[in-house]
Amino acid sequence: MCKSVFSMCCVVFVCxxxxxxxxxxxxxxxxxxxxYDFSIMLRAADLQCFWxxxxxxxxxxxNFMVQLVTGVALxxxxxVMVNAPSGLIVGKVDDASGQIAFxxxxxxxxxxCFSNFxxxxxxxxxxxxxxxxxxxxxxxxxxxxxxxxxxxEDLKQINSTLSVIEESSGRLQRFVFHMWxxxxxxxxxxxxxxxxxxxxxxxxxxxxAAQSLMIISAGVLQLWGIRxxxxxxxxxxxxx
Numbered sequence: 001m002c003k004s005v006f007s008m009c010c011v012v013f014v015c016x017x018x019x020x021x022x023x024x025x026x027x028x029x030x031x032x033x034x035x036y037d038f039s040i041m042l043r044a045a046d047l048q049c050f051w052x053x054x055x056x057x058x059x060x061x062x063n064f065m066v067q068l069v070t071g072v073a074l075x076x077x078x079x080v081m082v083n084a085p086s087g088l089i090v091g092k093v094d095d096a097s098g099q100i101a102f103x104x105x106x107x108x109x110x111x112x113c114f115s116n117f118x119x120x121x122x123x124x125x126x127x128x129x130x131x132x133x134x135x136x137x138x139x140x141x142x143x144x145x146x147x148x149x150x151x152x153e154d155l156k157q158i159n160s161t162l163s164v165i166e167e168s169s170g171r172l173q174r175f176v177f178h179m180w181x182x183x184x185x186x187x188x189x190x191x192x193x194x195x196x197x198x199x200x201x202x203x204x205x206x207x208x209a210a211q212s213l214m215i216i217s218a219g220v221l222q223l224w225g226i227r228x229x230x231x232x233x234x235x236x237x238x239x240x
Contacts (some may be wrong), residue, residue, distance in 0.1 A: 065191070078124065
């Protein structure tokens with residue numbers, strides 16, 4: 001009897017957990033790393049969303065840039081929206097490239113949605129660079145208290161070199177991280193310029209070939225018209 005009651009309780013608990021889990025089958029959860037950078041393809045009038053986990057006090061950033069647009073009636077504008085775990089909109093941009101950055105006020109999964117509704121007959125390739133970082137900024141009283149404790153610990157410790165090295169390495173890591181962010185943004189810009197140059201080159205080559213063919217055709221038609229204009233019928237007594 002006890003075993004059956006225990007089994008029923010386990011089944012009820014599993015059902016409750018499964019029903020309480022968020023249904024995000026059409027969206028991708030990203031929380032294995034603090035930074036991500038990759039490219040996605042958005043079809044005509046397509047919408048793709050991603051989720052990224054962030055803790056309270058961290059800084060969330062999102063950089064994006066449209067690298068390539070293909071199809072008919074092209075528009076390089078991309079609609080980007082970031083929603084908080086509570087559903088509030090914390091950032092919105094409608095442009096070919098942009099950045100959304102803010103301080104996280106609530107812990108949870110933040111939703112990033114990318115919509116290509118401007119292009120009804122064209123696809124686009126978008127480069128994404130997003131993540132979270134923590135500067136360790138706190139209020140003045142807590143910072144002073146931490147500094148006092150750290151000084152007391154340094155006085156008690158025989159070797160204070162480790163704490164200095166740790167602080168310097170943390171500062172260096174933050175500098176390298178920000179340099180990496182700027183490098184990714186510059187890489188996105190170079191990629192977009194390359195695809196734009198390639199598209200313009202193909203466009204110019206096609207129009208040049210078409211114009212050359214038109215000029216040659218016009219010359220042939222003019223020559224044929226002039227020859228017909230100066231052609232005279234043979235004289236009536238030429239056979240006699």
